[in-house]
Amino acid sequence: MARGRRSVLVFLCAFWFQMFQRAESHGSMYEPPSRNSQGMSLLAPTCPGGACQWYNQGCAIGCPEITGLQTGCEKPVEPSLKDGEDDELLQYKDDGYGNPTIDHPWRFPGKSPVADACGITAGYIEPEGQLDPPPGFSTGASGRELPKLLDQTVWVAGSVVEVAWAMAANHGGGYQYRLCPVNEELSEECFQKTPLEFVGEDQWIQFGNGYDPGNRIQIKARRVSGKKVVPENSTWTMNPIPGCAVTGGRARTKCSKPTFSAPADDRFWPYADGTSKGIFGYSGGYCFGNVTKKPSAACTLDEYKNASFDFGIVDRVKVPDLPEGDYVLSWRWDCEMTKQIWSNCADVTIKHSGKNTKPFSPINGCTACCTGICSKCKECREKKTGECASCWEPLPWWGGRDFWTPRAKAIQCLGREAEDGGPGKYMPGDPLEPAWSPGCSKCWASKDGCEKYTREFEGVIEKKSWGSWTFVTMVVLAVAAAVAGALLLVKSRR
Numbered sequence: 449m450a451r452g453r454r455s456v457l458v459f460l461c462a463f464w465f466q467m468f469q470r471a472e473s474h475g476s477m478y479e480p481p482s483r484n485s486q487g488m489s490l491l492a493p494t495c496p497g498g499a500c501q502w503y504n505q506g507c508a509i510g511c512p513e514i515t516g517l518q519t520g521c522e523k524p525v526e527p528s529l530k531d532g533e534d535d536e537l538l539q540y541k542d543d544g545y546g547n548p549t550i551d552h553p554w555r556f557p558g559k560s561p562v563a564d565a566c567g568i569t570a571g572y573i574e575p576e577g578q579l580d581p582p583p584g585f586s587t588g589a590s591g592r593e594l595p596k597l598l599d600q601t602v603w604v605a606g607s608v609v610e611v612a613w614a615m616a617a618n619h620g621g622g623y624q625y626r627l628c629p630v631n632e633e634l635s636e637e638c639f640q641k642t643p644l645e646f647v648g649e650d651q652w653i654q655f656g657n658g659y660d661p662g663n664r665i666q667i668k669a670r671r672v673s674g675k676k677v678v679p680e681n682s683t684w685t686m687n688p689i690p691g692c693a694v695t696g697g698r699a700r701t702k703c704s705k706p707t708f709s710a711p712a713d714d715r716f717w718p719y720a721d722g723t724s725k726g727i728f729g730y731s732g733g734y735c736f737g738n739v740t741k742k743p744s745a746a747c748t749l750d751e752y753k754n755a756s757f758d759f760g761i762v763d764r765v766k767v768p769d770l771p772e773g774d775y776v777l778s779w780r781w782d783c784e785m786t787k788q789i790w791s792n793c794a795d796v797t798i799k800h801s802g803k804n805t806k807p808f809s810p811i812n813g814c815t816a817c818c819t820g821i822c823s824k825c826k827e828c829r830e831k832k833t834g835e836c837a838s839c840w841e842p843l844p845w846w847g848g849r850d851f852w853t854p855r856a857k858a859i860q861c862l863g864r865e866a867e868d869g870g871p872g873k874y875m876p877g878d879p880l881e882p883a884w885s886p887g888c889s890k891c892w893a894s895k896d897g898c899e900k901y902t903r904e905f906e907g908v909i910e911k912k913s914w915g916s917w918t919f920v921t922m923v924v925l926a927v928a929a930a931v932a933g934a935l936l937l938v939k940s941r942r
């Protein structure tokens with residue numbers, strides 16, 4: 449009897465999980481631009497080119513591996529972020545469906561396993577992934593195998609640089625940036641060897657669709673370090689944007705109150721429902737949901753535009769003293785509300801002298817056309833049939849599964865370019881038809897459109913370390929001493 453009841457309960461839980469757990473978090477690193485975006489600008493900064501569909505689903509602290517949509521492992525470890533002690537860093541008692549968050553990734557930052565430190569499309573392989581791969585991919589593609597971005601970002605060892613990410617759906621938690629040499633296996637172990645140090649106590653909410661350093665709000669960062677995180681003594685930063693106090697705000701549920709005191713609460717912002725001041729909400733995720741099941745989850749384009757976060761989260765990090773060469777930067781966002789870890793990878797070249805790439809400077813954006821999802825279409829400009837047909841058809845979001853509300857134009861490799869042959873423009877709230885193009889005609893037309901592209905440089909933000917000043921001083925003194933010595937010598941000879 450007890451056993452029978454238990455299996456019914458297990459069945460019900462599994463059923464509940466299958467029906468409702470397709471929770472959408474979604475976020476992307478966009479400075480430096482990620483391989484996952486393939487240089488595309490559609491939905492930047494929250495999900496450029498579908499970069500926010502690369503993640504790990506079914507992550508629990510201390511479990512040996514990720515479990516996709518199945519329930520987690522039997523014996524997760526105790527959380528390091530404890531109720532009472534760490535309330536400043538926590539905001540969700542449950543996941544919005546009554547399940548406790550105690551073994552979710554943010555409860556012990558860095559402690560959950562991932563299957564791919566650069567993300568997996570739709571979170572895991574079939575049938576355990578969610579059903580939401582980005583345009584041009586099927587479920588279960590590996591982020592580690594994505595082609596390098598053609599756009600090159602240069603960082604000088606020892607300098608301080610700005611990095612940024614943005615969210616398409618807000619599930620709290622926190623994040624870290626890590627480096628691994630490009631020629632090593634891009635494993636979680638490799639990335640965990642070199643976490644980047646955050647610099648200063650502040651961070652910024654940056655507007656201008658995330659890209660305008662002249663339009664940002666400075667806020668105090670909440671950070672955690674020491675034994676509470678993996679790697680031990682590294683630092684994680686909390687996602688500073690509060691979620692919605694009731695069920696997170698998913699599937700168009702009202703978002704009236706923030707889960708903790710919201711930044712910029714001197715005024716109302718469009719992201720929530722206008723009841724409370726401050727920046728908070730669920731972002732565009734407010735408009736995702738199973739519309740077969742819940743028709744009221746379907747948003748108008750206006751609602752989608754309002755809910756979407758048109759800003760990014762900027763931090764300063766120190767570039768470690770590593771040998772010169774090419775590295776991969778992995779951004780890892782451990783969620784609190786869901787069992788999900790979002791990861792994107794970017795390409796960074798470390799040098800020992802010279803200038804840093806200017807953060808938020810434009811990219812040429814040709815990777816998708818030259819080595820990515822549209823590269824196979826190069827010979828299709830005059831041909832629209834056979835193997836070329838797919839190049840002239842929209843690649844829909846989420847495999848075209850119609851139970852999700854549509855939320856962005858489909859990507860179409862050819863035929864939807866802007867007038868100059870470059871990428872089209874689209875902002876949340878614009879009409880969804882016709883499809884958007886990454887601008888391959890322009891990339892292929894120019895002789896070096898598919899060559900490596902070095903982004904704009906800037907003056908190094910903070911190059912002077914005490915060490916280098918000491919060195920300069922010593923050289924100056926040595927030169928002065930030599931000149932004085934020579935003069936004395938000349939004088940005494942006379």
Ligand SMILES: *[C@@H]1O[C@H](CO)[C@@H](O)[C@H](O)[C@H]1NC(C)=O
Pocket residue numbers: 674680681
């Ligand atoms: C972390 O820092 C503490 C305090 O400085 C030190 O005692 C401990 O050995 C460090 N742990 C690791 C793994 O480096």
Ligand SMILES: *[C@@H]1O[C@H](CO)[C@@H](O)[C@H](O)[C@H]1NC(C)=O
Pocket residue numbers: 717718722748750751754
């Ligand atoms: C969008 O936000 C603006 C400004 O907060 C508000 O006036 C408008 O009613 C909102 N539109 C919708 C559809 O919620």
Ligand SMILES: *[C@@H]1O[C@H](CO)[C@@H](O)[C@H](O)[C@H]1NC(C)=O
Pocket residue numbers: 466467468470579738739740741851
């Ligand atoms: C969406 O809802 C329908 C109807 O309830 C259901 O059959 C389908 O499995 C749901 N899809 C997902 C991905 O949950």
